[in-house]
Every structure is written in C-alpha cells, then in structure tokens.
Amino acid sequence: MSFPTDRPATWFVTGTSRGLGLELVKQLLGRGDNVAATTRSTQRLLAALEDAADTTRLLPLAVDLRDETAVAQAVRQTTERFGGLDVVVNNAGYGFLAAVEETSGRDVRDMLDVQVVGVWNVLRATLPLLREQRSGHVVNVSSVLGLTSVPGWALYCAGKFALEGLSEALAAEVAGFGVEVTIVEPGYFRTDFLTTDSLALPDGTTDAYPAIREMTENHLKLQGSQLGDPVRGARLMIDRVVAGGGPLRQVLGSDSHAYATAKVQALQANLDAAAQTAAASDFPA
Numbered sequence: 054m055s056f057p058t059d060r061p062a063t064w065f066v067t068g069t070s071r072g073l074g075l076e077l078v079k080q081l082l083g084r085g086d087n088v089a090a091t092t093r094s095t096q097r098l099l100a101a102l103e104d105a106a107d108t109t110r111l112l113p114l115a116v117d118l119r120d121e122t123a124v125a126q127a128v129r130q131t132t133e134r135f136g137g138l139d140v141v142v143n144n145a146g147y148g149f150l151a152a153v154e155e156t157s158g159r160d161v162r163d164m165l166d167v168q169v170v171g172v173w174n175v176l177r178a179t180l181p182l183l184r185e186q187r188s189g190h191v192v193n194v195s196s197v198l199g200l201t202s203v204p205g206w207a208l209y210c211a212g213k214f215a216l217e218g219l220s221e222a223l224a225a226e227v228a229g230f231g232v233e234v235t236i237v238e239p240g241y242f243r244t245d246f247l248t249t250d251s252l253a254l255p256d257g258t259t260d261a262y263p264a265i266r267e268m269t270e271n272h273l274k275l276q277g278s279q280l281g282d283p284v285r286g287a288r289l290m291i292d293r294v295v296a297g298g299g300p301l302r303q304v305l306g307s308d309s310h311a312y313a314t315a316k317v318q319a320l321q322a323n324l325d326a327a328a329q330t331a332a333a334s335d336f337p338a
C-alpha cells in the first residue's frame with residue numbers, strides 16, 4: 054500500500070473509548086487524519102477526548118461488533134462521511150482469566166464473538182473496498198498471547214491464536230491487491246486491560262487451581278506497573294502503517310519479544326525432536 058500523503062488518510066478503528074484504541078484516535082486526530090472510531094459508548098469516547106483532541110475529523114460510531122449489519126452500516130457511514138477508507142484497525146478485545154474447565158460455553162462464545170466473529174464482520178465489510186481500490190492496510194491487534202499460551206489464559210489465547218491464523222492467511226490473500234496486513238503483538242501495556250472494567254472472570258471456580266487464583270490476584274495488582282507505554286505503542290503502530298512494507302508481525306514490548314522468542318525456541322526443539330518420527334505416518338514411497 055502507498056499510504057496517502059496528499060490528503061488526510063481515513064482510519065476505521067474498533068474499541069476506542071479506552072487504552073490503545075483511545076490513544077490511536079488521539080494521535081490520528083493530532084496528525085490531521087480522519088477517524089471513524091467504534092465503541093460501545095460514544096459518550097465515554099467523547100468524554101475521554103474532551104480537551105485532548107480536535108474532534109472535527111472524528112466520526113464516533115456506537116457499534117456492537119458482533120452485529121454484522123451494524124458493522125456494515127458503520128463502514129458505510131465512514132465512506133459517506135470521509136469519501137473512502139485507507140486503514141482498518143481491529144483493536145477491540147478483553148482478557149479473561151480462568152482454568153479451562155471453569156470456562157463456560159457462554160464465556161467461550163462471548164470471547165470469540167468479539168475477537169473472531171467481530172473482526173470477521175469488519176473484514177467482510179471493508180475488504181471489498183480496499184481490494185477494489187488496490188490499496189489499504191489492515192492492522193489486527195493480537196497479543197504475545199496470540200503466539201504463546203499460559204495457564205489461566207486459555208480462552209483469551211484461543212481468541213488471539215484464531216486472530217493470528219486468520220491474519221496470516223489474509224495477508225497472503227490480499228497482498229496481490231496492494232493491501233497490507235500487520236499483526237500487532239503487545240506485551241503488558243499500561244491500559245485498562247488488567248482492571249476489572251476490562252478483565253472478565255468466570256461465574257464459578259473450583260479449589261483445584263490455586264495457582265490460577267494467585268496469578269489472577271497478581272495480574273490485578275500489576276495495574277499501573279506494566280512495561281508498555283500506550284502512547285509509544287500507538288505511535289509505533291501508526292508509524293508502521295505510514296511507512297508500509299514492514300514484516301507481518303509488529304512485536305511491541307521487550308517482554309513480548311522475550312516470550313515470543315522462548316516460544317519459537319520451544320517450538321523448534323519440539324520440531325527437532327519430531328523430525329525422525331514425523332515421516333512414519335507417510336505412505337511408503
């Protein structure tokens with residue numbers, strides 16, 4: 054994609070009333086770009102932006118990302134207001150901490166509705182535009198937990214691993230149309246993510262997983278001391294899109310890089326150990 058330099062770019066960003074999404078909106082408006090910002094509460098978004106940004110180029114959109122019709126309508130409103138679309142940022146997401154057996158079917162559906170079905174709704178509504186204009190950039194905000202999984206985070210990881218899988222395929226599908234895809238993999242960032250406003254918990258727990266209860270308590274205490282600065286993170290995400298042409302994955306945070314590296318090493322060791330036996334299931338030549 055060649056990022057527009059002769060006019061303001063138009064961005065469609067999901068999950069914008071807090072955290073990284075809010076910071077993206079502030080910085081994009083500061084650049085003079087057009088921003089369609091989806092949120093469950095435009096009131097919360099506008100209150101957060103008050104005095105922090107010139108909202109002339111903002112289109113606040115109250116959207117339930119799980120509702121395909123509502124998402125398509127929001128994308129139509131965006132192109133009607135700004136005359137086109139250049140960048141889509143699938144940012145909305147939330148954490149969930151529980152053991153696998155404590156996670157209800159409802160918990161699973163809720164998470165995947167937001168992190169997978171919601172993203173797919175946005176992609177279905179926006180990709181035809183980007184493909185036909187033969188330019189555009191899709192940014193899918195995953196996590197280092199889209200690459201590696203740890204006890205207590207199974208549901209969140211299931212959502213982010215799914216997002217990584219769809220994003221890898223998407224990147225290869227649309228490259229020929231001049232559309233870029235970036236998967237963003239933050240480590241711990243000092244947003245609202247680890248507050249009880251954002252972090253969901255199961256309805257019921259068992260006594261069998263004291264380490265997960267302890268981990269949950271420790272994570273709630275982490276709030277305010279996370280390594281990642283959302284202002285820097287958002288700036289790096291914008292810089293990456295403006296520059297274009299970078300690698301598929303944008304790792305944000307030294308913690309994220311360390312966890313991802315450990316995962317790659319463990320995966321390589323597993324593959325090395327399997328090298329002799331993998332071919333045993335092949336039909337003989």
Ligand SMILES: NC(=O)c1ccc[n+]([C@@H]2O[C@H](COP(=O)([O-])OP(=O)(O)OC[C@H]3O[C@@H](n4cnc5c(N)ncnc54)[C@H](OP(=O)(O)O)[C@@H]3O)[C@@H](O)[C@H]2O)c1
Pocket residue numbers: 067068069070071072073074075091092093094118144145146147148167194195196197238239240241242243244245246247251279
């Ligand atoms: N902070 C971290 O440590 C961290 C690490 C790795 C990845 N991430 C990812 O980064 C992205 C942004 O998170 P953040 O750190 O900025 O957290 P945040 O401060 O909690 O903000 C999350 C945003 O996602 C939206 N959201 C939350 N739950 C939602 C739901 N059930 N349905 C629809 N939208 C929902 C919210 O949008 P509205 O309230 O405006 O609707 C909110 O603005 C997420 O995808 C998250 O998984 C964060």
